[in-house]
Amino acid sequence: MDTRQKLKQVIVSDLNLEEVTPDQIADDEALFGEGLGLDSLDAVELVVVVKRHFGVEIKDMTEGRQAFASIDSLARFIEERAGG
Amino acid sequence: MMHEARGVPVTGIGCLCAAGATIQEMTRTLFAGERRVTWHQMGSHRHPVFQLDPGSTPDGYLEGPECRRCGRLAVAAAGEALFCAGLTPALLQRRRVGVCVGTTVGSAMNNEAFYREFIAGRRPDVEPIRQYLQANPAAMVAEAFGLKGPRQTVANACSSGSVAIGEAASWIRSGVCDVAVAGGTDVLCNVIHAGFLSLMITDPEPCRPFDRDRRGLNLGEGSGMVVLESQSSAAQRRAPVLACLVGYGNASDAFHISSPDPAGRGLRRAVEQALAQAELEPRDIAFINAHGTGTPENDRVEGRLFPELFPEVPFGSTKGLTGHTLGAAGGIEAAITIICLKEQRIPANVGFLVDDPEFPGRPVRTVTPIHGRYGLSDSVAFGGNNAVLVFAGEAS
Amino acid sequence: MTETRLAIQGIGVAGGFGLGKEALIDALRQGGRPNGTVSVPTAAGQRCLPAYRVDESPVRSYVSGGAWRRMNRYAKLALLGACQALEDAGWDRSMPAHDLGLVVASGYGASQSTFDFLDTMIEDGGRCPSPTQFSNSVHSSAVSHLGIVLQAGGPSLTVSQFEMSPVSAMLTAREWLREGRVQRVLFGAVDEICPVLSYCYDRFFGEAASGPMDPFAWNRQTAVLGEGVVFLCLTRAQGSAAYGTVDAVDWVHAGEVASDPGRGLVLGADGQICCAKAYCRLASEHPSPVAYSPVYGSLPGGQAFDLAAAALAARAGIGPQRVVAVKCDAYDNYGVIACEFQGTSR
Numbered sequence: 127m128d129t130r131q132k133l134k135q136v137i138v139s140d141l142n143l144e145e146v147t148p149d150q151i152a153d154d155e156a157l158f159g160e161g162l163g164l165d166s167l168d169a170v171e172l173v174v175v176v177k178r179h180f181g182v183e184i185k186d187m188t189e190g191r192q193a194f195a196s197i198d199s200l201a202r203f204i205e206e207r208a209g210g
Numbered sequence: 211m212m213h214e215a216r217g218v219p220v221t222g223i224g225c226l227c228a229a230g231a232t233i234q235e236m237t238r239t240l241f242a243g244e245r246r247v248t249w250h251q252m253g254s255h256r257h258p259v260f261q262l263d264p265g266s267t268p269d270g271y272l273e274g275p276e277c278r279r280c281g282r283l284a285v286a287a288a289g290e291a292l293f294c295a296g297l298t299p300a301l302l303q304r305r306r307v308g309v310c311v312g313t314t315v316g317s318a319m320n321n322e323a324f325y326r327e328f329i330a331g332r333r334p335d336v337e338p339i340r341q342y343l344q345a346n347p348a349a350m351v352a353e354a355f356g357l358k359g360p361r362q363t364v365a366n367a368c369s370s371g372s373v374a375i376g377e378a379a380s381w382i383r384s385g386v387c388d389v390a391v392a393g394g395t396d397v398l399c400n401v402i403h404a405g406f407l408s409l410m411i412t413d414p415e416p417c418r419p420f421d422r423d424r425r426g427l428n429l430g431e432g433s434g435m436v437v438l439e440s441q442s443s444a445a446q447r448r449a450p451v452l453a454c455l456v457g458y459g460n461a462s463d464a465f466h467i468s469s470p471d472p473a474g475r476g477l478r479r480a481v482e483q484a485l486a487q488a489e490l491e492p493r494d495i496a497f498i499n500a501h502g503t504g505t506p507e508n509d510r511v512e513g514r515l516f517p518e519l520f521p522e523v524p525f526g527s528t529k530g531l532t533g534h535t536l537g538a539a540g541g542i543e544a545a546i547t548i549i550c551l552k553e554q555r556i557p558a559n560v561g562f563l564v565d566d567p568e569f570p571g572r573p574v575r576t577v578t579p580i581h582g583r584y585g586l587s588d589s590v591a592f593g594g595n596n597a598v599l600v601f602a603g604e605a606s
Numbered sequence: 607m608t609e610t611r612l613a614i615q616g617i618g619v620a621g622g623f624g625l626g627k628e629a630l631i632d633a634l635r636q637g638g639r640p641n642g643t644v645s646v647p648t649a650a651g652q653r654c655l656p657a658y659r660v661d662e663s664p665v666r667s668y669v670s671g672g673a674w675r676r677m678n679r680y681a682k683l684a685l686l687g688a689c690q691a692l693e694d695a696g697w698d699r700s701m702p703a704h705d706l707g708l709v710v711a712s713g714y715g716a717s718q719s720t721f722d723f724l725d726t727m728i729e730d731g732g733r734c735p736s737p738t739q740f741s742n743s744v745h746s747s748a749v750s751h752l753g754i755v756l757q758a759g760g761p762s763l764t765v766s767q768f769e770m771s772p773v774s775a776m777l778t779a780r781e782w783l784r785e786g787r788v789q790r791v792l793f794g795a796v797d798e799i800c801p802v803l804s805y806c807y808d809r810f811f812g813e814a815a816s817g818p819m820d821p822f823a824w825n826r827q828t829a830v831l832g833e834g835v836v837f838l839c840l841t842r843a844q845g846s847a848a849y850g851t852v853d854a855v856d857w858v859h860a861g862e863v864a865s866d867p868g869r870g871l872v873l874g875a876d877g878q879i880c881c882a883k884a885y886c887r888l889a890s891e892h893p894s895p896v897a898y899s900p901v902y903g904s905l906p907g908g909q910a911f912d913l914a915a916a917a918l919a920a921r922a923g924i925g926p927q928r929v930v931a932v933k934c935d936a937y938d939n940y941g942v943i944a945c946e947f948q949g950t951s952r
Contacts, residue, residue, distance in 0.1 A: 142675040166507075167468050167676070170410050170737040174726075178734045187410055253732065308857075317745050317766035319717050319802075325724050328802060333647060336809045346768065349937070352859075360857035361939070362774040365715065365745030365766040373763060380781035384610070386857075401720075404727050405740030460761035460787070461704070464753040467676060468741040476759060479704065483787070592741070593750035595762050 129201040132179065140175045141168055153198045161196075169194060176200070182207045217454030217488075217602055218379040219444045220436050222297065224290025225545040226283060227432025227538070229531045231266035232290060237549050240531055240557040241577055247416050247428070252403060258416050259398055260430030260533025275341045276399065280316030280433075280537075281350030284395035287433035287541070288351045291391065295437040296449060299356065305443060308359035308387035309352045310378040311435075312370025312394035313537035316347040317363055320401040347395050351435075359387035364537075368501070369460075369589040370394050371434060371540025372597035376458030378438050388443040393435035393541025402536070403429055409468065417504030417534075418561040419527035420513050420573045427503040430533020434541030436548070453548045456584070457488030457600030467593055474511040476596040477588065481519060484586070484598040492520045495600070496582030497556045499547045500573070501590040502527020503534045504561065508590055510568060517571030524580065526573040530560030540589040544599055547585040551603030555579045609854050610784040612840045613847030614945075616695025617914050618687040618794075621834030621902040622658025626690060627914075630901070631922050634915060638901030640817065640830055644804040655807060655815050657799060658832035658903030662686050673755050678719045678742040681751035684710060684796045687835030688752055691792065695839035695848065699757075707788040708749050708762040709779045711771035711795040713906020715745035715764075718800040748796055760788050769874070769933060771795065772909040773941025776855045783842045794837035795907030807831050819904070821875035821897035824886040828877035832903015836910040849917040850927070850947035858940040863888060863932060869944060870926030871895040872912045874933035876904040884934040896925070909933040909941055920947035 127135075134148035137157075141164070155161040158169065172194060173184045182204050184190045193203035223233055228246045230236030239246070248261040264272060268286040271279055288309075292302070319342050327334035344350075348361040360381065364374045371394025378392035406412050406429060413426040444451060459480035463471035470477075485492065498520060500512050504527075516525045528546055535542055550556045559573035566572075588598045619626065622641045623633035642659035645652050662679060665686040669677065677685070692698070697706075723739035741747070746764040753762055761782060765775040772795045779791045807815045807829075817830040843851045865871075871892040875885040876899035889895045898915040899908060912931045919925025927949045933941040 144675060145671045163672075165466070165469075167409075167466070167738060167741065170408065173410065174408065174734045174736055178730055313766075314744065317715060318720060318743070319715075320720050320724065320743075322724060322727070325721060325802070326728060328805065329725070329728070331647060333649065333805075333809075336806055339806050339810075343768070346766070348767065353937070358859040358861070360774060360777055361767060361770065362777070363766045365764045366749075366762070367744050367746050377763070377778055377781065380785060381777070384781060384784060386777060386781075401724065401727065404732075404735045405723065405737070405743070408735040408737040408740055410737075460763070462708070462749075462753045462759050462762045464703070464757050464759050466754070467747065467750045468737070479759060591746070593744065593746050594753060595746070595749075 129204055130197050133197055133201055136175050136179045141171060151197060154196050156196060157194050176204060180204045180208055217456040218382045218438050219441060219451045220453045220455060220548060221439045221444055221449040221451055222291035222295025222437030223452060223545040223548055224287040224294060225434040225542055226262065226287055227532045227535060227542055228260035228262060228430055231263065233545065240528065240546065243558050243560050245416060245531060245560060257412065258428045260428060261398055262431055277342045277345040279397045280313050280395045281345050281347045283397065283433035284311050284347045284351050284435065285354040287393065287435040288391045291435045291437045292355065297437065301447065302355060302357065305389050306359045306387040307357040308378060308381050308390040309348045309357055310362045310364065310374040310390060310392040311347040311351060312364040312366060312374040312540060313347050313396055314367060315396050315399045315402060316345065317365045322401055351391060366595050367591040367593050368536055368539060369591035369595045369597040370537035372587065372589040372599050373460060375436060375540065375544050375599060376460060376597060379455045379458060382438050382440050388440050390438045391435055392438060393433065393544065394538040395433035396431055396536040396538040398429055398431045411505045413504055416561060417530060419502035419504045419529055419559055420509050420566060421562045422564040422566040424504045424506060424509060426505050427534040430535040432535050432538050432542055434538055434545045436544055451604050453551055453604060454602045455599060456602045457484035459483030459598040461596050463594035465594055470507055470511050470590055472511065474515045476594060477511060477515060477590060480596040480598040484600045488600045490584060490600065495520055495523050495584050495586050496580040497550060497585050498523060498525035499543050499587040500525050500527045501588050502529055504529060513566060513569035517569065524556060524574045524578050526556060526559035528557060540597060543587045547587040547601050551585050551601060610780055611843035612780055612783060612852040613843040614838050614849040614917060615841055616691040616839035617849060617917060618690030618694060618837040619914050620660045620686050622832055623901050625664060627918055630915060631918050633901045634919050634924060644799060644831065646804045646808045648808060653808060655804060656817055656830050660834055669755055676738060677751050678716060678747060680716045680719060680796065680798050681748045683798055683835045684748035684752055684794060685755060687794055687796065687837040688792055691837035691839050697790065697839055703757045704759040705789050706758045707760045707782045707791040708752055708758055709775045709791060709793045710749050711765045711775035711907055711910065712745060712797055713768045713771050714797045714803065715766055716743050716747045717803065718798055719743040719747065721800060721802060769906045769908065769935050770939055770941050771906055773855065773857060773933060773943060776943060779840055780855055783840065789841060791840040792837055793840050794835060795910035796835040797833055797905040797907045799831055799833040804831060819877045819900040821877055821899050824882045827879040829904035832905040834902055834905060836907065836914045850945060852943060852945050854944040856942040858942055860938040863940045863942055865891045866930055869928045869930045872916050872929055872931040873897045874909050874912055875899065876908050878904060880936035881934045888932060913943060916945065917947045920949055923950040
């Protein structure tokens with residue numbers, strides 16, 4: 127499964143997003159604010175999600191903020207650090 | 211003055227925290243601006259915390275089960291407060307004395323060792339549960355001193371100590387009891403620490419309340435308790451009155467389970483309620499002991515609100531010296547507020563170096579004289595509760 | 607000082623008897639019994655204990671997706687009771703939300719969420735503790751979620767005093783109304799069963815945890831595990847009172863619990879042998895004490911259930927209108943709540 131697809135699945139499951147399916151999340155959709163509408167608690171939970179499912183650590187929210195812009199940016203961040 | 215008739219006398223205060231194991235010691239440390247930071251290893255990192263000095267904690271504190279430590283600290287602080295108030299066992303026996311204590315760890319069943327055994331299927335002994343059932347902080351204080359009035363352990367997260375004092379004052383006003391021992395208590399705990407780390411709101415260095423570059427809170431532990439007494443009970447035994455609680459506000463953000471309302475609407479309402487009850491205007495407030503945890507979000511709310519509501523009123527956080535003691539914070543900071551009223555000066559906001567351009571004002575950088583009789587202390591809780599206390603210093 | 611009387615304007619309940627006032631009245635008429643079981647590990651393998659369980663799924667209709675997805679079960683139970691009580695009182699969103707106080711009494715608190723957080727601390731080598739689970743693990747999480755869903759910006763307080771939580775919380779509710787801090791209070795008690803609690807029942811009580819509950823068996827342990835929620839909508843008693851009034855709230859320690867033969871005595875006895883002696887003495891001093899715990903089980907919030915049950919029993923003509931509800935703990939503390947309920951003439 128590619129990184130983007132897996133990301134969408136674990137975001138929906140681990141953040142308990144009932145009203146959207148992984149297929150409905152566009153790769154370039156904003157995760158925070160507009161778009162998926164995640165908030166600050168989701169952001170820190172996403173740090174845990176990324177660590178748990180991809181083994182990649184996000185050290186602080188400055189790093190996180192850039193990575194979390196969209197599925198694309200997060201997938202790139204993960205792939206760079208996972209060496210994949 | 212009219213409100214004094216409705217104010218509830220404070221006849222005793224007691225406190226122990228990293229800044230000191232007694233009121234006297236804490237007063238010295240506060241005004242010296244002396245930070246006592248301990249570095250606690252969790253996983254692969256060290257984290258700054260504000261831990262009690264092992265040499266000055268209550269007997270047996272370090273040996274007993276963790277869940278009873280909250281109550282033990284509360285008993286120690288209550289003991290100092292009752293002694294300060296001159297309330298001997300004989301005097302206490304003749305009075306109806308309520309106990310209202312705020313806590314987070316003291317109401318949590320989070321014994322990690324027990325739970326690891328349980329989920330591993332090893333059917334652990336239930337002695338830790340039995341100990342937990344004996345560890346309710348309000349019950350421990352009441353039992354320690356043989357107190358016969360109502361008991362309440364307040365579990366409002368970080369505003370618990372302030373709420374406990376405000377609620378106990380209501381008990382006194384309505385005659386539920388003649389005396390109340392009220393405040394908060396909390397201990398450092400790995401499970402709670404892991405929780406705050408997961409929220410990414412801790413500072414890897416000693417905290418910097420209101421500083422432009424603040425990164426988060428440091429946890430602390432301790433207990434702060436006050437003795438509230440009815441005017442007739444205090445007058446009858448000619449008790450020393452240290453201060454009067456003249457206003458209490460309690461209001462909720464109803465915004466988010468872990469972040470404060472950026473507009474500070476709940477805090478504003480709590481401030482307004484406390485001032486209204488005290489029949490005071492903002493200009494009557496001589497100083498503010500802010501919640502000031504050092505997190506970007508909390509300090510942004512207060513750093514904008516206080517200069518707006520209280521222009522020119524000096525404010526500062528003392529958490530640079532105590533850490534964030536969660537349920538104990540409101541109790542410890544009530545004691546600090548009363549000390550400041552007596553000393554007519556407030557400590558520097560330790561940890562603050564650089565102005566945050568978002569704030570119209572800045573906290574006090576040095577020990578600052580105050581002019582006036584009224585001090586305000588606020589506590590902002592995880593989950594959105596806001597509690598505000600206004601104290602009047604004794605008339606000179 | 608004149609006692610401040612409170613009016614009960616709405617009731618919301620869920621427990622082993624089912625959901626809602628009618629289910630509780632039916633159970634009062636027919637007698638209560640556990641409606642479910644829990645499974646606990648014993649030395650001899652898994653054991654099934656009877657339990658009074660709640661199906662909280664109906665609460666979904668009260669909450670939108672955004673607020674729902676983070677809500678722990680403890681908060682869902684609270685919301686289930688609170689929303690029913692608000693509907694029953696006719697308190698809708700048009701009433702000023704800042705004028706509503708929230709007081710919740712809970713002995714067990716958010717224990718399940720605490721263990722869920724511990725799970726995330728223990729799994730994955732301890733590298734992935736969940737901030738969401740941590741946020742839900744505090745005792746005040748039910749009040750926080752309630753406040754957000756109801757947009758209630760008034761005062762809030764969570765009491766953790768084991769079985770004395772309801773009477774302690776009722777003191778707060780009364781003070782807020784007496785002072786005029788708010789005009790309305792949502793007062794509730796909520797307790798949730800979790801696997802650790804079930805395990806403790808087996809270890810502490812052994813065979814006795816199988817019940818059946820017999821609150822008047824003074825020399826035996828007969829408590830059966832219960833969970834549930836009760837909410838009461840309260841105002842000062844200055845006008846109409848849909849269900850009647852709370853006339854007095856007292857905490858008595860090691861002293862006389864004045865027995866009033868003019869009032870029905872509702873004992874909070876729930877089969878816990880540690881409190882039996884105190885209840886036995888009270889029962890002996892009264893002609894016809896009742897205990898409603900077999901309808902809802904043994905849980906710290908029991909006294910709140912007693913108030914709801916007594917109010918509904920009076921209304922249904924199967925219980926007295928003037929009542930005193932007494933809850934004891936094992937340390938000579940008594941929570942005494944005196945009420946006068948509306949009868950069937952309404």
